Amino acid sequence: MAKINQNYKKLQGSYLFAEVARRRVKFINDNPNAEVISLGIGDVTRPLPEAIITGLHAAVNEMAEASSFRGYGPEQGYDFLLNAIIENDYQARGIDIKANEVFVSDGSKCDVGNIQEIFSLDSVVAVTDPVYPVYVDTNVMAGRSGDYVKDLNRYSNIVYLPCHAGNHFIPALPDKKVDLIYLCYPNNPTGMTLSKEELKKWVDYARANKCVILYDSAYEAYIQEKDVPRSIYEIEGAKEVAIEFRSFSKTAGFTGVRCAYTVVPKELLAYDEDNNAVVVNELWNRRQTTKFNGCSYITQKGAAAVYSPEGKAQIAKLVEHYMTNAKIIREGIAALGIEVFGGINAPYIWLKTPEGMGSWEFFDKLLTQAHIVGTPGVGFGQSGEGYFRLTAFGSRENTEKAVERFQNLRF
Amino acid sequence: MAKINQNYKKLQGSYLFAEVARRRVKFINDNPNAEVISLGIGDVTRPLPEAIITGLHAAVNEMAEASSFRGYGPEQGYDFLLNAIIENDYQARGIDIKANEVFVSDGSKCDVGNIQEIFSLDSVVAVTDPVYPVYVDTNVMAGRSGDYVKDLNRYSNIVYLPCHAGNHFIPALPDKKVDLIYLCYPNNPTGMTLSKEELKKWVDYARANKCVILYDSAYEAYIQEKDVPRSIYEIEGAKEVAIEFRSFSKTAGFTGVRCAYTVVPKELLAYDEDNNAVVVNELWNRRQTTKFNGCSYITQKGAAAVYSPEGKAQIAKLVEHYMTNAKIIREGIAALGIEVFGGINAPYIWLKTPEGMGSWEFFDKLLTQAHIVGTPGVGFGQSGEGYFRLTAFGSRENTEKAVERFQNLRF
Structure with missing residues (x-):
């Protein structure tokens, strides 16, 4: 009789990003006219450089x-x-x-x-x-x-x-x-x-x-x-x-x-x-x-x-593009009085959720009030509770729009 | 202290195809002028069809x-x-x-x-x-x-x-x-x-x-x-x-x-x-x-x-090409009195080694006398001892040449 690897039963819920995607899809289905901006999963958006x-x-x-x-x-x-x-x-x-x-x-x-x-x-x-x-x-x-x-x-x-x-x-x-x-x-x-x-x-x-x-x-x-x-x-x-x-x-x-x-x-x-x-x-x-x-x-x-020399130059531009996004997010959110970390040597901005909110609570608020998808810090471990991750991989336009929308959040 | 997965110590020798490659490289180094034909690893040789x-x-x-x-x-x-x-x-x-x-x-x-x-x-x-x-x-x-x-x-x-x-x-x-x-x-x-x-x-x-x-x-x-x-x-x-x-x-x-x-x-x-x-x-x-x-x-x-329709047609031709190779090997070797299996619904020909030779013994003989690389049957398990695998993935020219060279084997 084929027995399963019993350890799989110890896994908790679905993989973090699958749960994020599930809530995102549900929101979009319920609000088909909302223009949702994803700064959630750490996925690039710029096309491959020409040399590649x-x-x-x-x-x-x-x-x-x-x-x-x-x-x-x-x-x-x-x-x-x-x-x-x-x-x-x-x-x-x-x-x-x-x-x-x-x-x-x-x-x-x-x-x-x-x-x-x-x-x-x-x-x-x-x-x-x-x-x-x-x-x-x-x-x-x-x-x-x-x-x-x-x-x-x-x-x-x-x-x-x-x-x-x-x-x-x-x-x-x-x-x-x-x-x-x-x-x-x-x-x-x-x-x-x-x-x-x-x-x-x-x-x-x-x-x-x-x-x-x-x-x-x-x-x-x-x-x-x-x-x-x-x-x-x-x-x-x-x-x-x-x-x-x-x-x-x-x-x-x-x-x-x-x-x-x-x-x-x-x-x-x-x-x-x-x-x-x-x-x-x-x-x-x-x-x-x-x-x-x-x-x-x-x-x-x-x-x-x-x-290649061309490849190196083109990739440097890609990185510069994303790191400018990081700066926009980091500075824009900090200006609202939210405590931010990261975003200087990495395409991730790690923010302290305002008002002592839980990570998933903030996820839902950001999605429903600002139509932004991020990643709840607690999804990365208990010490991430009360934190939230945004990525710099969005388009420039969406990144700027997202920062503006942060101002609409009501606590 | 980092301990290894002790099970790795139970693995026998190197992976079969690595050992085949080792002996092949050694022979080529020792005999730089030999034109070695590989009918060993099951790897295709025809380019990708146009549709792909x-x-x-x-x-x-x-x-x-x-x-x-x-x-x-x-x-x-x-x-x-x-x-x-x-x-x-x-x-x-x-x-x-x-x-x-x-x-x-x-x-x-x-x-x-x-x-x-x-x-x-x-x-x-x-x-x-x-x-x-x-x-x-x-x-x-x-x-x-x-x-x-x-x-x-x-x-x-x-x-x-x-x-x-x-x-x-x-x-x-x-x-x-x-x-x-x-x-x-x-x-x-x-x-x-x-x-x-x-x-x-x-x-x-x-x-x-x-x-x-x-x-x-x-x-x-x-x-x-x-x-x-x-x-x-x-x-x-x-x-x-x-x-x-x-x-x-x-x-x-x-x-x-x-x-x-x-x-x-x-x-x-x-x-x-x-x-x-x-x-x-x-x-x-x-x-x-x-x-x-x-x-x-x-x-x-x-x-x-x-x-796609073009893809299907082109792939059918690829398969036909290799299966014609299989037929050439199968029939050519059988004509020499060697017992052969497979090669009808698969690109592999499984032959009984002549004169009751061991699989690796035949590998070495085939390599040194006919400059052909195949795969010793015993490498696939003890019941493969006394058998030998040839593949139909060579070029047509090499496949025909390999069958001719089989006639040169001296026992």
Whole structure:
């Protein structure tokens, strides 16, 4: 008799963005004339830059001729893309990463979701709170979470590291033993960053305790301030303890194209049950070669165009566009007396809900009174209660309109 | 301290095709002037048909304009593709499958590798032997396999269903309790099929024992004979017990483009630890929405073009091309007195190694004497020992040359 993975029963409700979409659709159905502006899901809206379009078309043409047709490629990605990645994103910044330490995939959501598979089921997982729900849910599915404790809105075996205005969104080191630590900087959802000094504390902690840091850096391209680390490998010793996840989704508008990569340095070790050190790179390579068949050749050619001189210039403009939106939201809302965070090195603005409202209460008010969809902070964890996320990915027109509409809110 | 998933240590050697590639590269390095023909990995070689190229270019152009740009799509796939799939692959054949029972992905290898996640870790898994290694290895990684028993070349907790010339490659029903049954027809690696009567025995068995059949139908497009089932759902009651995996890889030359789909009927049930029935479709939906971000929009547009009148005609020609190769190999090798199977409804020819040679021994002989790369049958399981797989995916010229070279083999 086929039995289900019982851990799925521990998952809470539907995935956050599905619930947001459900309420949005209901509102639109009930109010067909309302012009709803979505600043909810972190999805880009600008078209792909010309250099990428050119790269994609060229790759499609190659697939039309027997002499240049490509079938299965390396599961880890083509050398032309791996080399562009290491040269531009690492070596150009003085970080020595080799091509065989990089694994190209069809998305960071897959990678950050799948990475836990190569670690023991009894690993203790630490996450910041609020947190991108995928880190938690994939560990719930695997059986590492313990039971859901309704009163706390938390799982019993997950170690939560609260981040809020009171601690300037800087998580404290765990006060109990942990094995795997998920960090995301620039942070989703708060839009906040860690300084090199703060990040160094985590690397040192992981080295001292033989933890692995799963470092999600999907928003790296949005960093504006010079002293903010763009890669965890800028920190000495990080290659011994950290896996870094990067994506073309937000960098180059690839949310619908699907390309990302994960760096697993050869120095990174974990331990078997006899405490023998194991090279984690080999485990991930085995996972990917067994369960994944490589990212589309066409997509990889598009991603490689990101690193051409034209591609770089065009992408810089894309980022500038979204970061101007971020500034408009940040300053416009702050002017109304609402406390705002993020939006300086990230396309996310994290606001303190006015009047001490709950996150979902504010979601409903914003939707019904201003016809704006955002994301309730509590959807990212209990420490997000009383906060709310807006994204800078809307059109300029909608972004400006949304800020105006904030003035119409009645409390 | 980060501990590894100890199950990875049970995996045997490298993934089969990696070992084949290793020996191939070594031979080429040692014999730089040898003209090696690869009939090993099941990878297509013909360019993408024109209708698909046109569809891909059109989608790339859409991504270049803000008005038609697509970001994140539905994790399950776009309606335009889901509807084309159910209308053409199911409803046109009298099978009632709904769009919300279909999940588009970036490849069947991912889907058949990931599907086990939604079932209990103590599920007993049955596989045919020989078998596509992904079914076994992904269950080893998850911890369902038990230990590897070297003398048997098998895992202790996996139920193997031998398929060989002696039973006409028709697996017998398991003689012990199993929960999940992987079937692949047309079969990889043997190229053999099951009749409706034989497949019905499996559906009936699964219904009687509340098992789930994981039915890999990646080679369906190659079926030539009328009475061979093209979908397991042609069998009455199969929707209660079977998940079907389909791919555009071999159908339409998408091995480098990456698109596949999985059908999980709403009727399909599995059971929780209190024996309550659970709708498996909802589990897979949760898995996909949490760990996957949808298949590339551009790719899905290319896949939809497969179902256009031009696309269908062009794909039929592709399949005809490969199946003519299959006939050339099958008949050419049989004429030398070698016993051959498959190659009639599948692009794989499964041959009995001459003179009772071992599979790897024959691999080395074929490589060194005829400069042909094939795949050793034993790589697919112990019952594949003494067999060898050739694929029909080479160019016509190489296929004909390879058959000629078979005559040069010295035993």
